[in-house]
Amino acid sequence: MLFALAYVDGWAVIAVGAALMFVVFGQVTVNDSMVANFVAPQWQSRVFALRYCLSFGASATAIPLIAYVEPRHGFVGLYLILARFGALTFLAAVVFPRTTSEAAVGQTA
Secondary structure, eight states: HHHHHOOOTHHHHHHHHHHHHHHHHHHHHHHHHHHHHHHHHHHHHHHHHHHHHHHHHHHHHHHHHHHHHHHHHHHHHHHHHHHHHHHHHHHHHHHHHOOOOOOOOHHHH
């Protein structure tokens, strides 16, 4: 969606931007449910705290990134950089190690 957002104009920006925001806010609840399901109860508060600290730290890099990239490459360059970060995150999730229950499901199928 970030790639699409880099190249649309007019009212399409509103539509693609709204769809992107739905995905982003939906992703937050998915992350929270993953922590609740895969982390032992005694560690959940620590994992949530770490996750939110990392999120706020990553969010703090947004302003300098925009200030550096936008004057040089415009919003197209900015959205393309963000799309690359998203693709790297997706690839990291794909190669993430499986849990033993996931491996067992993969063997029976």
